[in-house]
Amino acid sequence: MAEFFSTYGSLIVSMVLGALLGLSLYLPLMAGQLSLASPGFYALGGYIAAILSTTVFKNNSDLFPIHLLLLEMLIAGVVSGLLGIAIGIPALRLRGIYLAIATIAFVEVLRVLSLNWEITGGAVGIFAIPQPFQTQIEYLWVALPLLLISMVLFYRLERVRIGRAFTAIREDELAAGAMGINPTYYKVLAFTLGAILAGIVGAVSAHFLNTWNARQGTFDASIIYLTFVLIGGSRTFLGSVVGGMVFTALPEVLRGLADTGGFPVWLAQFLRDGRLIIFGLLIVIGTIFFPQGLITPEIFRVGKAKNRERREQ
């Protein structure tokens, strides 16, 4: 058991963080906004944690205190939220593909800034970020509650006024306005909540990965998170969770598969390194054959129907 966790601990934590990043992209999508801005806020949150823990919170004790990690997560969330509002209000005037382009540009601007600033360590980035835990798997103490709390909040969100406002805007923004829903307010809200979540995950990830640099917040990451949501299921939050976990594990599974041998060299190489091509193919196949993704809201209804049947018997 201990061996399993030491081998796969890192992967399990990555899967949980992947699920959270999927959720951060799912939020603006609930309101019908295709935003690819999550990696930007993820990078921002990571830099905040990296900079704070290596300077202001610098600590000579063995392990980095957890309460400081939580404080970093809070600060990352607040800063991401404020930036989210600042970017969201102008950007969300754009629709569809133009909004997506604007958010891609935002991620790129942050990336280039981080490459050229001294405080972010330039091209080298920041390394030797202190660890609050002895082993990788112990990061679950932070990541797992974060995921579980998020899932509960999402479950509730989809069932109350604000979730319905998001859905209405996604279905028909004009009609939603005519029903008294302020589209700008709710679109910016969805965008900002996604930004806050991505920022908090970034803060945890900076410690988890030990180093942080401009490669953490790139356009490639947007495509990967988009795969989580589109293939996992774009109509319910569970889709992003399952998609995030499955597709974070997928490259490792493929690598394991390639390593077992029996494949021609080129195929093994493709399985190991062709992850972006594979993700791209999955997005194309998924949108054709599974437009709503693998996990659909019907799953909830099937569960309810089965319960009702059982009760009536």
Next chain:
Amino acid sequence: MSQTIATDKQQAILTANSLTRRFGGLVAVNNVSFTVNQHEIFGLIGPNGAGKTTLFNLITALIPLSSGELIYKGQEISQLRSHQIASLGIARTFQNIRLFGELSALENVIIARHLHTNSSIVTGVLGLPPAPQEESKNRQKALELLEMVGLSDRAAEKSRNFAYGDQRRLEIARALALEPQILLLDEPAAGMNPSEKAQLSDFIRNIRDRFNLTIIIIEHHVPLVMGLCDRIAVLDFGQLIALGEPSVIRNDPAVIEAYLGNE
């Protein structure tokens, strides 16, 4: 132009002053002025392309005015956005039906309870009072409205699966969920057979009385309009060519030439 003067008993609820809307060189609505009185059923008729739906879109701020002013209960509303107009009590249905297709009939109506739900994001998500009570109250009201339009047995069905006439009735239920003071109906009888049209007429009178509404209705079916409306405005090429009671409009030569034809 025939026009009746409002009596002292009737109070204006919506006043349009010289509304104009240009799309480039095309003047879709040209200097249109009228007053709608409280609790009346006000008809808006005219040939296709006369500017009737554009007029609705101007009133509900889906598009901005090029010039003119709109006064609702003494307040100038032409600078407001559509959700603000809805919050003041003006609700509408759409000529091309704009239901939330992927959602069930019940969900469509509950969404329109948005303005009458006061719980904040925090109380809503955490399930703290008054949120749960409001949720069940809204659900109850939505079911009542669905029952009123005869769709309560299909509350959980996806709204895009409904027949055309049923979709129109669902849109009316949704608009009523706003608890409006003015209801704008854009061709509610389109796609209905004669018996459904007759039921619709009675239905509109019922909801006007029951909910104390003022109703403005765009309709092509002339007998329905003549039988239902207290006053009728006639648009042609964006201009108001007549305004008055049905008996007067029916005999107006300009209206006959432009729209009614010789009967």
